[in-house]
Amino acid sequence: MNENLTIAAMTAALADPAGAPSHPLIFLILGVVTFALHIAAVSVLLGSTGLALVARFKGTDHWLRLGATMSFTAKAAVGAAIVLGVAPLLFVQVVFDPFWYASSMLSAVWTLVFLLLLVIGYLALYRVDALLHRGSETGRGAAFWLAGALVLFIACGALMHVFSNQALFPGQWLAWYAPDGRVDASGRGLHYVLVPRLLFFLSLSLPVTAAWLYGLRRYVLSKQFMTNDDALYSDFLESTAFAMGRAGGLLTLFFGVVWMAMLPAEQAWFIGSAWPWIGLIAALFFLAMPYIQKRRRLCTTCSYMAFVMSVVMTVLLATVREALRVGTLMDSAGFSPFELAVNWDVPSVAIFFVTFLLVGGTSLAYIFMSAWKAGLATNGKPGAVWTPSAGIERAGSWAALLLSLWIAGYFAVGLAVVLNS
Numbered sequence: 001m002n003e004n005l006t007i008a009a010m011t012a013a014l015a016d017p018a019g020a021p022s023h024p025l026i027f028l029i030l031g032v033v034t035f036a037l038h039i040a041a042v043s044v045l046l047g048s049t050g051l052a053l054v055a056r057f058k059g060t061d062h063w064l065r066l067g068a069t070m071s072f073t074a075k076a077a078v079g080a081a082i083v084l085g086v087a088p089l090l091f092v093q094v095v096f097d098p099f100w101y102a103s104s105m106l107s108a109v110w111t112l113v114f115l116l117l118l119v120i121g122y123l124a125l126y127r128v129d130a131l132l133h134r135g136s137e138t139g140r141g142a143a144f145w146l147a148g149a150l151v152l153f154i155a156c157g158a159l160m161h162v163f164s165n166q167a168l169f170p171g172q173w174l175a176w177y178a179p180d181g182r183v184d185a186s187g188r189g190l191h192y193v194l195v196p197r198l199l200f201f202l203s204l205s206l207p208v209t210a211a212w213l214y215g216l217r218r219y220v221l222s223k224q225f226m227t228n229d230d231a232l233y234s235d236f237l238e239s240t241a242f243a244m245g246r247a248g249g250l251l252t253l254f255f256g257v258v259w260m261a262m263l264p265a266e267q268a269w270f271i272g273s274a275w276p277w278i279g280l281i282a283a284l285f286f287l288a289m290p291y292i293q294k295r296r297r298l299c300t301t302c303s304y305m306a307f308v309m310s311v312v313m314t315v316l317l318a319t320v321r322e323a324l325r326v327g328t329l330m331d332s333a334g335f336s337p338f339e340l341a342v343n344w345d346v347p348s349v350a351i352f353f354v355t356f357l358l359v360g361g362t363s364l365a366y367i368f369m370s371a372w373k374a375g376l377a378t379n380g381k382p383g384a385v386w387t388p389s390a391g392i393e394r395a396g397s398w399a400a401l402l403l404s405l406w407i408a409g410y411f412a413v414g415l416a417v418v419l420n421s
């Protein structure tokens with residue numbers, strides 16, 4: 001009890017006096033939703049890189065076609081994972097600042113290594129593209145870079161896992177920072193890994209990417225000029241998605257159960273709560289998804305719904321993960337996000353939502369609509385020309401206008417602050 005009081009006093013002393021700019025619940029919810037989107041993008045990134053790698057070894061026409069699409073998807077997914085990683089990073093810092101900060105300081109060197117690994121992995125995907133476009137690619141070069149990228153991305157996930165989990169053990173920080181009483185301020189340590197938890201999040205890449213493949217299959221079937229080979233290719237996509245989804249569902253359930261069985265003492269309270277059962281709903285969905293898709297293979301919306309539902313399930317899992325953190329920190333550090341000091345700052349909250357929904361929303365809508373329509377109209381043939389409709393042109397003009405206004409506003413506010421200070 002005394003130890004808990006000391007930890008509570010320590011984390012209270014570390015907390016940012018600025019507090020939260022509006023009710024902490026808003027940031028908790030935003031943190032959960034954006035983390036779910038992050039982990040969905042990470043799953044597609046890992047799954048598509050893995051599939052592109054397997055394709056190099058399989059070498060059949062359909063595998064090579066899928067491999068080319070997947071190496072392109074992987075690049076886009078890295079971008080999405082980064083953007084959707086920054087968002088929960090902001091919210092975690094608002095709500096759990098002392099914990100996240102302490103964990104990052106303990107492994108400061110690794111937070112920089114993380115960036116390096118991510119950049120090298122990302123560049124490796126571009127190298128794959130260059131090799132594939134050269135045409136003389138025999139498979140080994142691209143396979144080497146794809147395998148390298150996959151290992152680096154998994155290492156990034158492992159580092160994120162360590163940063164996130166070290167934050168849950170304030171009672172251990174002193175021992176990690178000053179082992180045997182000797183201060184180690186190097187930031188070179190990595191102090192806590194819970195392997196089944198890490199594997200659980202990594203294994204999500206199988207069912208989530210399988211859901212993505214079901215969508216891809218339906219997309220191929222919706223093309224304007226479908227060839228005989230497209231029909232065969234769509235069957236190939238279906239059977240690949242089924243195999244991947246079935247194995248992925250089993251692995252996710254398995255790692256989820258092992259994770260719960262190996263929870264550390266500080267998190268033992270969780271197993272007696274209702275939360276693991278809520279997480280089980282998501283795992284069971286992933287297990288059932290390939291069979292549901294098999295029964296509804298002719299239903300257009302069902303194919304796309306597989307991915308939408310997968311994202312909904314990641315939101316469910318992210319909620320359970322957040323409950324584990326909040327409950328554990330309440331229990332072991334006497335910390336409650338709901339007791340954070342609130343200093344209402346309406347303009348900053350308004351700017352966030354306007355940027356996120358209006359500026360980000362229109363730009364993303366324009367990019368997605370263009371990619372979708374262009375892909376369907378040109379059959380994805382390199383060099384084919386697509387003419388956008390008037391509606392898409394208008395959406396593009398709005399996206400550019402709002403972004404320009406935002407940039408002008410950004411500099412105007414900055415200048416006003418500087419000139420008035």
Ligand code: HEM
Nearest residue numbers: 042081082085086088089092153154156157160161164201
């Ligand atoms: C290849 C790249 C990446 C992979 C594979 C990856 C994977 C992961 C995984 C597996 C987790 C969950 C860890 C756990 O709860 O045990 C996680 C959490 C997280 N990641 Fe990533 N990540 C990547 C890139 C990024 C980037 C670039 C950012 C931000 C700039 C980011 C920000 C976050 C945040 C904020 C969390 C949650 C932290 C928390 O709630 O405590 N990630 N990531």
